[in-house]
Amino acid sequence: MPNKDEITAAIQAIEPFKQSDELFKSRMAAHARVLSVEKGQVLFVNQDEADKIYIVLSGWVKLFRETLDGTQAVIDIIPKNHMFGETSIFEDCIYPYSAEATETSELISLPISLLKDGIETDPKLALAMLSSMAKYRKQQDREIEHRTIQNASQRIGCFLLRLIDQDQQGPVSIHLPYDKTLVASRLGMQPETFSRALKKLKDATGIDVKGATIHMDDVQQLVRYSCAACSAEFPCKDLKASAY
Amino acid sequence: MPNKDEITAAIQAIEPFKQSDELFKSRMAAHARVLSVEKGQVLFVNQDEADKIYIVLSGWVKLFRETLDGTQAVIDIIPKNHMFGETSIFEDCIYPYSAEATETSELISLPISLLKDGIETDPKLALAMLSSMAKYRKQQDREIEHRTIQNASQRIGCFLLRLIDQDQQGPVSIHLPYDKTLVASRLGMQPETFSRALKKLKDATGIDVKGATIHMDDVQQLVRYSCAACSAEFPCKDLKASAY
DNA sequence: CGAGGGTTTGAAGTGCATCAAATAGTGTGG
DNA sequence: CCACACTATTTGATGCACTTCAAACCCTCG
Numbered sequence: 387m388p389n390k391d392e393i394t395a396a397i398q399a400i401e402p403f404k405q406s407d408e409l410f411k412s413r414m415a416a417h418a419r420v421l422s423v424e425k426g427q428v429l430f431v432n433q434d435e436a437d438k439i440y441i442v443l444s445g446w447v448k449l450f451r452e453t454l455d456g457t458q459a460v461i462d463i464i465p466k467n468h469m470f471g472e473t474s475i476f477e478d479c480i481y482p483y484s485a486e487a488t489e490t491s492e493l494i495s496l497p498i499s500l501l502k503d504g505i506e507t508d509p510k511l512a513l514a515m516l517s518s519m520a521k522y523r524k525q526q527d528r529e530i531e532h533r534t535i536q537n538a539s540q541r542i543g544c545f546l547l548r549l550i551d552q553d554q555q556g557p558v559s560i561h562l563p564y565d566k567t568l569v570a571s572r573l574g575m576q577p578e579t580f581s582r583a584l585k586k587l588k589d590a591t592g593i594d595v596k597g598a599t600i601h602m603d604d605v606q607q608l609v610r611y612s613c614a615a616c617s618a619e620f621p622c623k624d625l626k627a628s629a630y
Numbered sequence: 631m632p633n634k635d636e637i638t639a640a641i642q643a644i645e646p647f648k649q650s651d652e653l654f655k656s657r658m659a660a661h662a663r664v665l666s667v668e669k670g671q672v673l674f675v676n677q678d679e680a681d682k683i684y685i686v687l688s689g690w691v692k693l694f695r696e697t698l699d700g701t702q703a704v705i706d707i708i709p710k711n712h713m714f715g716e717t718s719i720f721e722d723c724i725y726p727y728s729a730e731a732t733e734t735s736e737l738i739s740l741p742i743s744l745l746k747d748g749i750e751t752d753p754k755l756a757l758a759m760l761s762s763m764a765k766y767r768k769q770q771d772r773e774i775e776h777r778t779i780q781n782a783s784q785r786i787g788c789f790l791l792r793l794i795d796q797d798q799q800g801p802v803s804i805h806l807p808y809d810k811t812l813v814a815s816r817l818g819m820q821p822e823t824f825s826r827a828l829k830k831l832k833d834a835t836g837i838d839v840k841g842a843t844i845h846m847d848d849v850q851q852l853v854r855y856s857c858a859a860c861s862a863e864f865p866c867k868d869l870k871a872s873a874y
Numbered sequence: 875c876g877a878g879g880g881t882t883t884g885a886a887g888t889g890c891a892t893c894a895a896a897t898a899g900t901g902t903g904g
Numbered sequence: 905c906c907a908c909a910c911t912a913t914t915t916g917a918t919g920c921a922c923t924t925c926a927a928a929c930c931c932t933c934g
Contacts, residue, residue, distance in 0.1 A: 432861060451775055451861035452861055453779060453858070453859055453860060453861050454858070455858075457779050457859070458779075459774065459775040459778040459779050459861070461771055461774065461775070473764050473767060473768070475764075476760060476761045476764035476765070477764065477765075477768065482768055482771065483771070505757070505760070506757065509753040509756060512753060512756045512757055512760060513749070513750065513756055515760055516720060516749070516756060516759055516760050516763065517720045519760065519763045519764065519767065520717050520719075520720035520721065520763065521720070521721075522767060523717060523763065523766060523767055523770065524717070524721065524726055526767065526770040526771065526774065527695075527705050527726065527727070527770065529774060530703065530705065530770065530773060530774060530777070530818075531695055531703040531705070533774070533777055533778075533818075534703040534777075534818050535697060535701050535702075535703050574774075574777075574778050614697070614698070614699075615697055615701070616697060617676060617695035617696055617697050617703070618695075
């Protein structure tokens with residue numbers, strides 16, 4: 387169970403809050419509630435009235451939307467020290483997606499009204515939010531690009547590259563941050579397709595796959611394969627934020 | 631050739647500028663430059679240094695990125711009275727995409743520094759930008775969803791629905807805003823696929839297609855077909871902004 | 875009328891999804 | 905420590921959706 391200091395630290399770690407008013411942050415910390423959730427627990431569903439924002443302390447939260455027949459589209463998977471639910475501030479306080487813990491996780495929740503007030507009264511915070519929103523937008527644009535021009539194997543390769551410290555030279559080991567099934571949905575493909583595409587990636591680049599651990603002698607093997615079908619050049623600096 | 635009043639009106643029409651300071655807007659108007667561009671003319675390319683933002687007065691501008699081998703991913707197609715290039719403010723003033731006129735168009739350009747200053751000094755403008763950014767983000771989220779769970783025909787149907795005044799009852803006629811080839815790329819499919827998928831949509835819903843004009847007796851025909859594979863219900867209010 | 879671009883059609887191939895089933899891996903209680 | 909139950913992952917077989925390449929058609933505009 388996190389104590390006050392850890393809560394403060396978590397709030398401080400959120401990108402747009404870093405430079406913001408200390409008083410504002412301490413007010414947030416004072417109103418924070420810690421919650422522990424089990425795997426599969428739903429935090430809210432699409433179109434719910436939004437009264438809280440959440441910060442992930444540990445574990446992972448999947449954001450998604452689904453159709454009446456249950457087909458679902460994963461929008462994002464939120465890692466430790468990131469926030470979600472905040473976009474609803476600009477949308478009549480309605481969550482634009484559902485949120486579910488993908489494993490046992492610890493979160494903190496904060497009243498959304500606090501953040502809303504903060505943004506409206508502290509111009510510096512508003513600017514910081516703008517900047518983080520713009521960054522997110524860029525990621526989404528790239529996501530659309532990837533799904534348009536990269537095939538399944540290349541998308542996996544690209545995903546792996548974003549898990550690496552991008553300036554790294556020489557041999558690298560990567561550990562998948564969560565279930566292969568979840569990675570697959572994050573990349574917009576079926577688990578079966580993921581499995582086969584990973585094998586294809588292995589044959590094409592010579593990477594070494596053992597369970598959830600992937601090893602390669604040189605990052606360039608992957609770069610050549612995946613970044614060929616992308617408008618950006620490796621290292622794709624701005625995307626590192628999407629990593630974990 | 632647009633005169634001063636038309637320029638002022640165009641600036642005034644941009645969503646985030648509507649409520650902003652009059653002085654700011656007149657300063658913008660004073661610095662505005664009108665430019666006429668031919669079909670195919672490139673305004674800037676991905677990674678160019680960004681010194682201007684643009685507003686479309688007439689015609690259409692395609693935003694896209696492309697890989698070394700020329701494959702391109704269309705990010706958006708900007709209609710009249712909309713702005714583009716402004717996201718670069720938050721990204722070291724580098725354009726994150728290329729821009730090309732898809733037909734003879736009239737634009738105005740504004741120094742990006744003006745907008746940047748405006749956002750930093752006028753909190754109201756910053757909030758308005760935040761709000762419009764959030765709206766755009768929502769659209770992009772939905773775009774990803776569509777490409778994940780809708781097939782080609784459903785995407786076309788959804789696109790058509792967004793061209794309609796969504797509360798409309800009874801018979802409707804729609805005219806495609808631009809080339810079918812361009813619509814296809816906007817929806818992430820090949821022209822051939824578009825052609826065949828449109829025919830399939832016609833067979834499935836009974837809509838009437840004549841060249842670029844599409845007629846139907848009842849919008850519900852399309853709604854049943856397309857919105858089944860979407861997490862949102864018709865009318866999808868917030869997406870109307872993406873229409874034209 | 876002819877040229878050229880936009881659009882459609884046909885034929886063939888590829889990639890991914892789907893369904894079904896086998897296998898590997900993990901945690902549980904005995 | 906083993907056997908069982910359950911889940912994650914892989915594999916196989918098959919089908920459908922979309923792409924690709926090629927060619928025909930259509931429309932518009934000089």
